[in-house]
Amino acid sequence: MNGRTISRSQLAALVDDLVGSGVGVVAPVRAPDGRLDYRPVARLEEAVLDGGLPRLSLKSLFLPPTEPLFSFRKSGPDVAIDSVPTTFPPRLVLGAVPCDAAGVAALDKVMGWDYRDELWFGRREATTIVSVACGKGDASCFCGATGNGPAGTRGADLLLLPLDDGFAVEVVTPKGEALLSAHAGRFGEPPNEADVARRRAGLLEGRVEPVGSLAPVTAWLGGHFDDPVWDGIALRCHGCGACASVCPTCHCFDIVDEPEGVTRGTRRRNWDTCQTARFTLHASGHNPRSVQDARYRQRVLHKFSIYPERFGELLCTGCGRCSRACPGGMDLPDVLGAIAARAAAPAGGAA
């Protein structure tokens, strides 16, 4: 760790400083049903740091489930357009689970690919992400297999590693450095390196992930679009899209006009999912992905082949949310395991 330390009381004071200066602080908060949600907090005591994975990821902080793109007003043959702001108030996410921060970084690539999505990057620029290393993975987690790991820094500006009192602080980005130097007095001496290394290793101790290395899977997927492994792969899938909605990296959206009376309206961007039949349906009735197997294959290929081919990393953080949410019992690690077995079969699963 290249960094510093911060005690719990100093962290509480830092949150007070930030909230006092108008920064919105968002952190995991315990909901009445006992699960965690990322929510605005006024004080550190409301937050649960290192409590495990919140129900939903950070995605909606940057790509809301529905958001206005602009409004319009018609009068006779004329139309006026009212823009929406593309700058946003400053915000700090405290206690991001590392895989959720990684999900945000994965979507930066999509949103910045040639065309820069101002609404996404407006929120990104206004937000500092402070991750807390995760010691609470469950049986559905596979962040190790995806290469992120419970102390991964992808997408984080600062990474906190829990110590006995407080945290070791790793500076990841200039934005993280800026936060640290603006509040330098709150941070203490660098941590004991050996202690940090021991605790870091401890995060993975005793953890068994539901799927092994994904390298053979990604290598195999590209050339096997028509492989029999896909036949019947989605028999249990309802096509409901719950997996996409809870996924930190699923970003498909629709663009829809919502009229408000006759002369006014708003064009909105709404979350969508490739798991429904209407997603690719043409006016002629032709549907390029006419069966659920093809739609489920699209989800797997996008995450483990299509995006990696273009951007050099996976579009899956290994958070396991899709498995936990699925009403049909579809389990992504299971599917990846089946593909890995197929890839390892004699003749590379060519038969």
Place this chain on the structure above:
Amino acid sequence: MNLYEPYRVKIAGLVDETPDTRTFRLEFLDPEVARTFDFKTGQFGEYSAFGAGECTFCIASSPTRRGYIECSFKTVGKATTALRDLNVGDTMGFRGPYGNHFPLERMEGSSLVFIAGGIGLAPVRSVIWNALDLRDRFKDVTIVYGARSVSDLVYKRELEEWAARADVRLHQTVDPGGETPDWAGEVGFVPTIVEKSAPSATNAYAIVCGPPIMIKFTLPVLKKLGFADDRIYTTLENRMKCGIGKCGRCNIGPVYVCKDGPVFTAEELAKLPPEF
């Protein structure tokens, strides 16, 4: 202003091509945009009727004709129906130009064979006028155009214009049963007419747009005539929303039709998974 905010355009003219297909001429309201707007033939845009939403059409006019763009569309659903309800003088939205284009610059010095079916003539028309406006840069120009019936032929006035030109060879056809008593063109499906008219493949490029079934049966004919797969161009129409590689709707395996397309060679198409 953000990426998804369209330019406002005024409908400057409209032509009813067929009972269900209409062409709009569109002028940009912002004089600065009107002056600087540029595109390449084959590119597309997102056109919108405010209140009904956006839909994807190619730019059917040629980039050599400046100051306006044209689109031709078939009424099939929500947005296209709302567009059809608009009139000359009304304001609509346009985002674009998006996607790649027909590499006309690479085709200079060659013969061009245009093959289109139905409303597939819209993207091809843009290339045809682009080439005809630079006529001395190309050798022979052949057009094979067909529709289900005489009333389904689009751009009828322009077909007459091309038929009258000495430097264009035009073969018009309608499907068997679609002819009228005074129909002077061919009767038969487009691939058959391509085979019959047998345009030379020597130093030539083919540009083919139309219903998938027409493309499917035209490609083998072109192959037989000697056209190499990398000299046959077509466009794909996977459903789109954003047009700029973000919404995840248009991909065919690793290829995003909105960014890597919509123009592909037959060689590129053959390598794609069959999801179009």
